Amino acid sequence: MSGFLSYVRRNPALGVGIGMLLFLLLFTTLGRLFVNPLHAYPLSVMPTQPPSAQYPFGTDVQGRDLLAVMVVGTGLTLQIGAIAGAIGLSVGIVLGFVAGYSGGVLDTVITSVIDVYMSIPGFLILVLIASIFSKVDLGVTEMGLIVSIVSWAGPARAIRAQVLSMRERPFVMMSKLSGMGTFEIIMKELVPNLAPYLVMSLSQTVYGGLQASLGLEALGIGARREPTMGMTLYYVQYYSALMLGMWWWVIEPIIVIVLVLTSLVMTSFGLDEIANPRRRKTV
Amino acid sequence: MKASYVVRRVIFLFMVIWTAASLNFILPHLTGRDPIREQLEQQIASQGRPAKDAAAMIATYNRLFGLDKPLWEQYLVYIKNVFRLDFGFSMMEYPRTVMEIIIARGKITLPFVAVGIVIAFIVGILLGALMGWSRSPAWISAIAIPPLMAASSIPQFVIALLLIFFFAFKIRLFPLGYPYPLDMTENWGDPQFLLQYAYHAVLPIMTIVIVEASGWALGMRAMMVTVEGEDYTVFAEAKGLKPSRIFLRYMLRNALLPSLTGLALRIGFVITGAAVAEAYFNYNGLGARLGAAIASFDYFVIYGIATIIVICIASATFIMDMIYPLLDPRISYRAQKG
Numbered sequence: 001m002s003g004f005l006s007y008v009r010r011n012p013a014l015g016v017g018i019g020m021l022l023f024l025l026l027f028t029t030l031g032r033l034f035v036n037p038l039h040a041y042p043l044s045v046m047p048t049q050p051p052s053a054q055y056p057f058g059t060d061v062q063g064r065d066l067l068a069v070m071v072v073g074t075g076l077t078l079q080i081g082a083i084a085g086a087i088g089l090s091v092g093i094v095l096g097f098v099a100g101y102s103g104g105v106l107d108t109v110i111t112s113v114i115d116v117y118m119s120i121p122g123f124l125i126l127v128l129i130a131s132i133f134s135k136v137d138l139g140v141t142e143m144g145l146i147v148s149i150v151s152w153a154g155p156a157r158a159i160r161a162q163v164l165s166m167r168e169r170p171f172v173m174m175s176k177l178s179g180m181g182t183f184e185i186i187m188k189e190l191v192p193n194l195a196p197y198l199v200m201s202l203s204q205t206v207y208g209g210l211q212a213s214l215g216l217e218a219l220g221i222g223a224r225r226e227p228t229m230g231m232t233l234y235y236v237q238y239y240s241a242l243m244l245g246m247w248w249w250v251i252e253p254i255i256v257i258v259l260v261l262t263s264l265v266m267t268s269f270g271l272d273e274i275a276n277p278r279r280r281k282t283v
Numbered sequence: 284m285k286a287s288y289v290v291r292r293v294i295f296l297f298m299v300i301w302t303a304a305s306l307n308f309i310l311p312h313l314t315g316r317d318p319i320r321e322q323l324e325q326q327i328a329s330q331g332r333p334a335k336d337a338a339a340m341i342a343t344y345n346r347l348f349g350l351d352k353p354l355w356e357q358y359l360v361y362i363k364n365v366f367r368l369d370f371g372f373s374m375m376e377y378p379r380t381v382m383e384i385i386i387a388r389g390k391i392t393l394p395f396v397a398v399g400i401v402i403a404f405i406v407g408i409l410l411g412a413l414m415g416w417s418r419s420p421a422w423i424s425a426i427a428i429p430p431l432m433a434a435s436s437i438p439q440f441v442i443a444l445l446l447i448f449f450f451a452f453k454i455r456l457f458p459l460g461y462p463y464p465l466d467m468t469e470n471w472g473d474p475q476f477l478l479q480y481a482y483h484a485v486l487p488i489m490t491i492v493i494v495e496a497s498g499w500a501l502g503m504r505a506m507m508v509t510v511e512g513e514d515y516t517v518f519a520e521a522k523g524l525k526p527s528r529i530f531l532r533y534m535l536r537n538a539l540l541p542s543l544t545g546l547a548l549r550i551g552f553v554i555t556g557a558a559v560a561e562a563y564f565n566y567n568g569l570g571a572r573l574g575a576a577i578a579s580f581d582y583f584v585i586y587g588i589a590t591i592i593v594i595c596i597a598s599a600t601f602i603m604d605m606i607y608p609l610l611d612p613r614i615s616y617r618a619q620k621g
Contacts, residue, residue, distance in 0.1 A: 112298075119299045119548075119597055120306070123555040124589045128310045131577040131585065211438055215559050218440045219574050233444065237563055242452045242459065250448055258437055265436040 014270020017203075020263035024074055024256075031071035039065035040072040040227040051248050058248040060232075061239045066252055069227040074256055076140050077210065077229045081260075083144025084209025088151030089202050095152070096159025097186055101167060111160065114153050122150030123215055130221040140223050147209045147216070154208060155201045162197055166190055200271035207264040214257065229253045229260075289605070296601045303593035304365045307586045308358055319344045321580060322374060348372070348583075361586075368594075370587035375579050381587035384572065390471065391462050392568030395484040396557050399491030404546060406492060407499025412535050414500065415507025418526055424504070435497035439556035443490045443563045450486060457486050460565030487564050491553060498549075499542055506538035513537070540611050547603035551596040 008015035039045055042062035049059040057066035099110035129146055138146075166172065167190075175185050191198070216222055217230025220238070224231060232253040235241075241249045320341050327337060345351045348371070349360060364370065370381035414424045434442070451459045463469065463479045470476050510516060511534060519533045558570020569588055576584035 115295070116298050116302050119551075119600060120303045120593050121551040121555045121596065123552075123559075124303075124592060125306060125310075127573065127577060128307065128585065128589060131580070132310060132313060207436070214438050215440070215556070218438070218559050219562060219577075221577070233441070236444070242448060247448065247452075250444060254441055254445060257441055258433060261436045262433045265432055269432070 011270050011273050013266045014273070017263050017266030017268075017270055020259055021267065024078065024260060024263065028071055028075035028078070031067075035065065035068040035071050037068060037072050039068035041225075048244070048246065050246075057252055058246070060235065060246070060249050061241070061244070062235070064227060066249065069232060070252055070256055073227040073229050073232060073253070074260070076223070076226050077213075077256075077260060079140055080144045080147065080213045080228065081206040081210040081264075083141060084147040084151045084213070085202055085206030087145070087148035088205040088209060089155050089198070091148075091152035092155030092159055092201065092205070093198065095156040097163055097190070099156070100160040100163025101182070101186060101190075103164075103167075107160075110156070114157050114160075117153045118157070122153075122212060125150055126212055126216055127219070127221070130216055133221075137225065138221075138223050140226050140228065143213055143216075143223050143228075144209070147213045150212060151205050151209045155205050158201060159194070159198070162194055163190060166193060196271055196275040200268045200275050203264050203268040203271065207261060207268070210261060210264070229257050233257075288608075292601055292604045296597050299597040299600075300365070300590075300594055301362070303597075304362060304586075304590055305358075307589050308361050311580075311582055311585065312354070317341075319348070319350070319374065348374070365590055368591075370590070371583045373581055373584050375576075375581045375584070381583050384584060385569065385587055385591055388567065388569045388572045390469075391566055392554075392557065392561065392570065394480070395487045396491065396554060398484070399488040399557070400495065400546075400550065400553055402488065403492040403495035404499060404542075407496035408503050408535075408539065408542060410496065411500035411503025412507055412530070412538065415504035415511070415538070416530055416534065417511060418530070427500070431497040431500055434493050435501060437494070439490055439494050439560045440563050442493050443487070443560040446486045446489055446493075447563065458483050460563075462564075462566050462568070487557070487560065487566070490560055491557060494556070495549065495553060499545070502545065503538060503542055506541055507534060510534045510538045540607075543610065544603060544607065547596075547600040550599050551592070554592055554595070 036044075042064055045055065045059050045063050045065045047059055047061050047063040049055050051058040055065055055067065057070060059065055060069070095110055095114070099107045126146065126149070129149060133142070133146070172185060172189055175189050180188070213222065213228075214230040214233075217228060217234055218237070220234050222228065222231055222234070232249075236250050236253070241247075323337055323340060323344070342351070349357060352360075368382065370385075373379050373381055373384055376384065410427065413419050414427060447459060450457045458464075462483055463476060464483075467476060467479060515537075516529065516533055519529045524533075555570075558568075558573060561568050561570040562574060569592075573585065573588045575581075576588065
């Protein structure tokens with residue numbers, strides 16, 4: 001632990017990022033002990049109340065307690081990101097390792113598919129897919145699954161590049177010579193060496209997934225019943241909260257979104273320093 | 284520039300447009316939804332149209348839109364039309380064609396997005412270059428980096444909301460929304476109208492600049508650090524050139540190259556981001572129209588807008604690929620060897 005602390009002193013971005021993430025997780029878990037999670041849904045409290053002793057964060061037009069919305073919504077929003085990140089990274093790892101390690105025709109095919117796919121803005125694909133479900137009641141899990149459709153290409157390309165450079169290193173040659181199988185080399189030699197890079201990829205993929213889901217929700221495509229941050233902002237726009245002078249309803253979800261996204265960026269920035277020792281010297 | 288390089292890029296351009304067009308075609312068909320039936324049934328329910336001839340009307344409309352043909356035939360017609368930029372008629376605004384709608388709405392969206400991208404790029408590059416230069420004072424980086432990291436990591440529409448909150452709601456410096464005053468008609472020849480459009484576009488442009496410039500500044504800063512370690516910079520310093528000359532002609536020019544490639548790729552993100560932000564500015568541009576088309580499931584408008592955006596991005600990337608070897612002679616050198 002003290003080793004970690006002294007490392008964080010040299011790498012403040014990582015410390016700040018992880019600290020903020022922990023804070024958000026505590027906020028959404030411990031917060032449930034202090035608020036009634038059901039108050040995050042419409043018609044549960046008095047509508048349109050400014051922040052007061054009873055409702056420290058105020059309430060919205062539809063009668064949600066915004067403190068409860070923030071507590072529950074932070075968790076739901078992180079959940080969308082986590083699902084998209086986990087799926088996106090898993091697919092990315094498989095494709096990246098297959099393409100990078102096997103090389104040849106397979107590599108060319110996978111790389112060109114990724115290149116073409118990445119030239120189409122993921123958001124447009126998501127809008128099209130989401131429009132299919134516009135009549136269906138989406139849940140948070142479904143949102144995560146939808147967003148993961150576009151979150152695999154980035155990690156796949158990045159991991160492929162890393163595997164490609166690692167494949168030719170002496171220690172991999174050594175294990176090949178000593179008769180290790182391909183799968184064993186990947187699991188025992190490549191993955192441990194790429195671990196910090198993979199964790200960084202994870203936080204980037206979660207970040208990308210969150211960005212995409214927020215964009216969709218801002219257009220009103222998403223888990224309409226759930227108080228996620230994106231849906232909250234959609235209702236802010238839908239009910240013209242600013243025209244009504246309800247500044248608290250606008251500012252609170254923005255603060256949470258900024259915290260969530262910045263913490264992920266800071267974390268991956270800090271992990272980048274572990275994964276790329278060269279950065280330590282130059283920056 | 285080698286011919287094979289050009290051919291490869293042209294093939295890639297067509298692959299991207301073809302893939303996007305096919306996705307556009309396939310995805311809505313997976314739903315099993317029938318847009319014409321939905322639309323008619325809605326009209327029957329809300330406007331009291333007689334229901335008895337509905338089946339015949341649906342069949343007639345399907346024939347008019349070519350939706351009664353087998354799927355593969357629809358697909359071939361569709362792909363052929365995409366490459367002629369013909370997306371057919373809108374179902375909701377019949378008899379307007381999709382292309383008419385795209386042009387009418389694009390007029391609202393394109394000017395502010397284009398101006399935003401240009402300003403953002405210039406501001407971002409200069410700021411990043413200054414931050415990455417070892418001669419500039421350290422406090423510039425110390426002050427600028429945290430807000431830049433925050434600004435580059437949040438979606439455009441969040442910045443849009445913040446700007447509306449402070450500049451339009453709190454101090455009332457700029458309008459709360461709409462591309463031009465509601466009592467004005469859209470007339471692009473009228474200088475008064477242009478002035479109003481520009482005034483209303485200040486906040487949307489600022490939104491794009493804040494998000495995009497911070498991303499470019501951070502990338503540029505990293506590149507400057509790399510370039511500063513290169514031999515030619517060391518050599519220029521050893522020759523005793525003026526620092527300003529080293530900065531502008533040796534470092535900035537070289538560090539700019541990756542950002543230029545990024546520019547073409549970013550355009551897609553800016554347009555889709557602006558499409559979402561448009562809703563918050565009450566702009567009736569391309570993005571808002573796409574949202575409306577999704578809500579009413581207007582097949583052809585969804586196809587059209589999505590495809591036109593992809594075509595723009597793919598073409599921008601293609602143009603950038605074509606001029607890149609001119610900007611960086613090392614690329615064409617490598618192409619000749621390999």
